Amino acid sequence: MIEAIRKIGIPLAELSIEEQAEALIVPVVPSEENRIVILDFDINNEQVSINILPITEDIVKEYFYIGTADGPSSPQWMLTGTKPDYIISQSIPSLLKIIEDCELKNYLELVLDKFYYDYGVQESSKERYRRILNVEKFIGLSEMEKYYKDSEKDIKKTVSNVSKELATYISKKYEVKTKNIKLWTLTINGEIIQQREEYKKLAWKLKEAHFEKAREGICSLCNSYSYVSSDTGKLKLNYYITQKVNFASEMKDFDKNLRLCKKCHKQLILGEIYTMRRLGGQIGKLRFFLIPELLFDNDNESIKVKNIQEVQDEVKSIIRFSGATEIERQSIKELKKTNYTNQYTFHFLFYMKQQQEFRVLQLIKDVSPSRIYDINVAIGECNNFGRVWFNWPDSDDRWIMTFEQIFYLFPIHQDERFVTEHRRILTLYDAILNNSKVNKKMIIEKLILLSKTYHLEQTDQYQISKPQNKETAMNYGILKGIILLRFLEKLSVITGGEKMDISQLTISEEFREFIKDVGYSEEQTSLVLLGKLIYEIGKAQAKNKLTSKPILDKINYQGMSLNKLQKLSNEVFEKLKQYKLITSDKSSYYLQNIYTDHKTLFDKNINNWNLTSQENVFYILSGYAIGSRPIEKKKDKDKEEENSEE
Numbered sequence: 001m002i003e004a005i006r007k008i009g010i011p012l013a014e015l016s017i018e019e020q021a022e023a024l025i026v027p028v029v030p031s032e033e034n035r036i037v038i039l040d041f042d043i044n045n046e047q048v049s050i051n052i053l054p055i056t057e058d059i060v061k062e063y064f065y066i067g068t069a070d071g072p073s074s075p076q077w078m079l080t081g082t083k084p085d086y087i088i089s090q091s092i093p094s095l096l097k098i099i100e101d102c103e104l105k106n107y108l109e110l111v112l113d114k115f116y117y118d119y120g121v122q123e124s125s126k127e128r129y130r131r132i133l134n135v136e137k138f139i140g141l142s143e144m145e146k147y148y149k150d151s152e153k154d155i156k157k158t159v160s161n162v163s164k165e166l167a168t169y170i171s172k173k174y175e176v177k178t179k180n181i182k183l184w185t186l187t188i189n190g191e192i193i194q195q196r197e198e199y200k201k202l203a204w205k206l207k208e209a210h211f212e213k214a215r216e217g218i219c220s221l222c223n224s225y226s227y228v229s230s231d232t233g234k235l236k237l238n239y240y241i242t243q244k245v246n247f248a249s250e251m252k253d254f255d256k257n258l259r260l261c262k263k264c265h266k267q268l269i270l271g272e273i274y275t276m277r278r279l280g281g282q283i284g285k286l287r288f289f290l291i292p293e294l295l296f297d298n299d300n301e302s303i304k305v306k307n308i309q310e311v312q313d314e315v316k317s318i319i320r321f322s323g324a325t326e327i328e329r330q331s332i333k334e335l336k337k338t339n340y341t342n343q344y345t346f347h348f349l350f351y352m353k354q355q356q357e358f359r360v361l362q363l364i365k366d367v368s369p370s371r372i373y374d375i376n377v378a379i380g381e382c383n384n385f386g387r388v389w390f391n392w393p394d395s396d397d398r399w400i401m402t403f404e405q406i407f408y409l410f411p412i413h414q415d416e417r418f419v420t421e422h423r424r425i426l427t428l429y430d431a432i433l434n435n436s437k438v439n440k441k442m443i444i445e446k447l448i449l450l451s452k453t454y455h456l457e458q459t460d461q462y463q464i465s466k467p468q469n470k471e472t473a474m475n476y477g478i479l480k481g482i483i484l485l486r487f488l489e490k491l492s493v494i495t496g497g498e499k500m501d502i503s504q505l506t507i508s509e510e511f512r513e514f515i516k517d518v519g520y521s522e523e524q525t526s527l528v529l530l531g532k533l534i535y536e537i538g539k540a541q542a543k544n545k546l547t548s549k550p551i552l553d554k555i556n557y558q559g560m561s562l563n564k565l566q567k568l569s570n571e572v573f574e575k576l577k578q579y580k581l582i583t584s585d586k587s588s589y590y591l592q593n594i595y596t597d598h599k600t601l602f603d604k605n606i607n608n609w610n611l612t613s614q615e616n617v618f619y620i621l622s623g624y625a626i627g628s629r630p631i632e633k634k635k636d637k638d639k640e641e642e643n644s645e646e
Helices: 002-013 017-022 057-062 084-098 103-115 124-129 144-150 155-173 197-205 262-278 305-318 329-337 369-390 403-407 418-434 440-455 470-490 509-518 522-543 550-554 562-578 589-608 613-627 637-645
Strands: 035-042 047-054 116-118 131-133 181-188 215-218 225-229 280-283 286-294 344-354 357-367
Touching: 002 262, 002 286, 017 197, 035 103, 084 103, 084 124, 084 131, 084 155, 084 181, 103 116, 103 181, 124 155, 131 155, 144 155, 155 181, 225 262, 262 280, 262 286, 262 305, 280 403, 286 305, 286 418, 305 369, 344 369, 344 418, 357 418, 369 418, 369 470, 369 509, 403 418, 418 440, 440 470, 440 613, 470 613, 522 550, 522 562, 522 589, 522 613, 550 562, 562 589, 562 613
Parallel strands: 035 181
Antiparallel strands: 035 047, 116 131, 215 225, 280 286, 286 344, 344 357
């Protein structure tokens, strides 16, 4: 992975210093509501003016928002940030300590002397807070000494109190909600000083490692013999373990674990910055980086930074497919044909960030372009399957089995248990990406838990939203589970079972074709049909004003043994008679056929039953969910179009 990130930094390192500084800019999602507050210091007229602007990508670049300084206790010298606390207090004093003598430094000193109130010498760690913007004199707020007194002469609390009152004042006067103020910045005499070359150079310089103590040696990345440093303090990601002494060089220190020449260090820093700010994503609480790596050294000038972003965006189609009603098959074909995509392999790094700790949850390495293509094709085919079998004529439901969709089919507790429960979903992602096997029973177990969560209204415990209608949500969850299993079979992640001979069934032709298309075995078909009958009984109970549908309480989500299945089958038959679903002149004849086929297949396999108690429940629930959909074969327009093209 370290080599992949360094390669991303190679084209960035070839840019000018100013262009490299642009790479430091932190992306902010534009919004109509979000605002930036600009405090302008007019030195000549000794006035502070306030300007409020909508946040756009250009605004973020213009005011050079590059985040905060590295480390939890580092002085915050940046003049654009997310909190007013820094701008009104420590930013200018901290910047003055590190900037070289220049015109900008003179301006900053004037601003500090004219516009900031001095509370006098503070203890060493709090000295940077001693100067605070004089909101009494220039904004017309409370007396500066009162803030200090009310904070019991705690200078950090004083900064916080002044900051809060300033934010409240601006919110009321300019009619902008405090929560919508996302950035704070300052200018001097109307000039955006963050655009000055000396400021941008300083921003990059502080990202570089200290090479003063560099010694001659071999670089761990490029293998060149030059001056190398083991100072990795500026690197954000962990490339080797430092918690265990047995990983140290000669059981002493980590000096030889990673030595970098200045060139590689700069490339790695730039690669990290770009990766963390441009190549990241999130699925629920799962954060990840999707890192493309060139399959071979390439001197082709066409391989630029924009190519890295384009490739990453294309591969993200397997994560989520926002704004699409269906996958365009032509774009999938182009994915395989595109030259630069095939020059890359991909790494998926899932991680968790807790305060300053960067914790790797799973690294999925060396995913080939052909595998990404196969996954996209499977997504498209399964989406089409769902639209054919599960959509009503006037509906436009999507059945796109992206990683994001899969995440919400696996209930995961949102408390401390998340740390351990996320492993199963990551194991599945790994299997999908690397073409390895997982246990189908594990998938079914999670899908049953999803149904139970909806039915018992326990969504608040998991990462699942509370639905408006719990039964509809349960049915959709199971139908998506059927799509998921089909998706995994197509990708050879799970193994399909033995398909039954549908010619012996007496149910409708459409239902037979569905069973054939899914590939159910005789045992599975028997339970799916039983589930369909339970759905019909539930409808009858609803018509009789039994809103809870008591028949659903017969399903035990913990699992159902063969004996319990026999009992349930008999109870279903009695309910069918009770609600006159198979004994009256008005009853649907096909329900009799469904029960007949269920009973025939059940009795035939009862002495050689191959399904587990959990699988029994899943296939009953599958039949129940299928009952809510129109099982009639629709014409596949996509196939017709493809055939006409050929």
